[in-house]
Amino acid sequence: MNSTLPRPSDLDTLSLQLSRPVRDVVEIPARCVCGNPLVAATAPRLSNGIPFPTTFYLTHPAATAAVSRLEAAGVMAEMTQRLSTEADLAAAHRAAHENYLAERERIRVLAGLDPVWEIEGVSAGGMPERVKCLHVLVGHSLAVGRGINLLGDEGLDRIAESWTPETCTCAQSWDHEAPVPQRDLSRHVRRANQGFARQQTSSSEDAPRSQPEEENA
Numbered sequence: 693m694n695s696t697l698p699r700p701s702d703l704d705t706l707s708l709q710l711s712r713p714v715r716d717v718v719e720i721p722a723r724c725v726c727g728n729p730l731v732a733a734t735a736p737r738l739s740n741g742i743p744f745p746t747t748f749y750l751t752h753p754a755a756t757a758a759v760s761r762l763e764a765a766g767v768m769a770e771m772t773q774r775l776s777t778e779a780d781l782a783a784a785h786r787a788a789h790e791n792y793l794a795e796r797e798r799i800r801v802l803a804g805l806d807p808v809w810e811i812e813g814v815s816a817g818g819m820p821e822r823v824k825c826l827h828v829l830v831g832h833s834l835a836v837g838r839g840i841n842l843l844g845d846e847g848l849d850r851i852a853e854s855w856t857p858e859t860c861t862c863a864q865s866w867d868h869e870a871p872v873p874q875r876d877l878s879r880h881v882r883r884a885n886q887g888f889a890r891q892q893t894s895s896s897e898d899a900p901r902s903q904p905e906e907e908n909a
Contacts, residue, residue: 706751731834786819792819
């Protein structure tokens with residue numbers, strides 16, 4: 693695995709790839725042959741306090757689109773069924789789960805974070821018992837190299853005709869001239885903001901009427 697610390701230009705590229713400001717990136721564990729990020733290694737606790745179990749986040753739009761087509765074709769259900777009938781594959785999937793947890797712990801230490809107990813023992817993508825997000829498995833394979841996540845490796849093989857990390861498709865995969873997004877509209881941030889708004893509303897309703905409302909930060 694050829695991990696590198698993220699450069700400012702990497703963070704801008706990731707934000708353009710995702711169409712939102714990227715957050716809490718600790719490493720770039722996989723790159724296109726041209727050098728652009730393919731996967732972002734994200735801290736297990738975001739800076740807004742939310743636990744984030746998806747350590748290896750597949751970001752390249754061409755790769756994510758190719759994997760989405762596999763998911764739409766029912767590949768995840770097929771893989772999950774095989775896990776119940778192929779003992780060797782099931783054992784490999786459990787081992788991939790353990791590797792994911794070990795890699796998350798490495799990223800946590802690198803980021804200087806305290807243990808994230810809320811997601812202790814929980815990996816991502818349905819591991820170790822099923823497949824519920826093939827993007828996670830493919831991102832894991834790209835990040836740690838082949839031979840660790842066998843179903844992620846298989847996903848890469850299945851999309852090879854439309855996308856591979858050895859062939860650069862960056863020029864046509866996102867708008868390189870667009871302004872870098874500045875406002876985070878990700879679902880995690882929306883949920884946090886909605887929860888904060890509900891909390892503020894509840895506090896306001898319970899407060900004495902004579903008490904002035906606090907200004908928003």
